Amino acid sequence: xxxxxxxxxxxxxxxxREVLTQPVSGLQLAGPxxxxxxxxxxxxxxxxxxxxxxxxxxxxxxxxxxxxxxDYPNVIFFFQGxxxxxQAFFANHWPEARAISDTPxxxxxxxxxxxxxxxxxxxxxxxxxGLRAVSKGHFIGLPVGDPFVMPGAFLVSASGDIxxxxxxxxxxxxxxxxxxxxxxxxxx
Numbered sequence: 001x002x003x004x005x006x007x008x009x010x011x012x013x014x015x016x017r018e019v020l021t022q023p024v025s026g027l028q029l030a031g032p033x034x035x036x037x038x039x040x041x042x043x044x045x046x047x048x049x050x051x052x053x054x055x056x057x058x059x060x061x062x063x064x065x066x067x068x069x070x071d072y073p074n075v076i077f078f079f080q081g082x083x084x085x086x087q088a089f090f091a092n093h094w095p096e097a098r099a100i101s102d103t104p105x106x107x108x109x110x111x112x113x114x115x116x117x118x119x120x121x122x123x124x125x126x127x128x129x130g131l132r133a134v135s136k137g138h139f140i141g142l143p144v145g146d147p148f149v150m151p152g153a154f155l156v157s158a159s160g161d162i163x164x165x166x167x168x169x170x171x172x173x174x175x176x177x178x179x180x181x182x183x184x185x186x187x188x
Contacts, residue, residue: 015160040074047152051144066177080145113152
């Protein structure tokens with residue numbers, strides 16, 4: 001079992017070799033392992049909840065819009081469904097997206113992406129964020145995968161150093177995706 005690491009006190013952590021060399025499958029991938037996907041000097045790894053999640057849809061579109069900036073990091077999504085389910089989902093939200101299918105949740109566990117409880121899924125903050133997502137035109141669909149899995153976001157270097165991580169407080173929480181490019185610039 002791969003040990004879960006945490007970003008603490010600004011110290012740079014590194015993705016373990018056994019995670020970097022793990023085979024991957026998915027959409028628009030650059031090679032057979034996770035390490036092969038780290039094609040930029042900085043790479044944003046985004047772990048999605050499930051395809052029926054209103055916030056999952058919102059995140060993909062918001063990251064797509066932010067990634068229009070040429071200084072934005074290389075983006076790689078992780079999702080819980082099959083490749084076919086991923087193709088159907090991303091065709092509607094970002095057809096060119098690079099995404100890794102992780103139905104056994106190997107990468108989710110390795111990166112410490114956890115399951116949320118009732119408060120993280122249904123607390124008052126979640127409802128307020130739900131209104132935000134719906135106001136952007138995103139709606140709830142059928143879950144694909146474990147609907148209690150929390151999201152995750154990590155900025156990593158091409159060599160696998162963890163440069164930044166967003167600590168999600170609830171299902172609707174997310175960083176200002178446009179500011180990730182600033183975090184990238186600060187790390188270079």
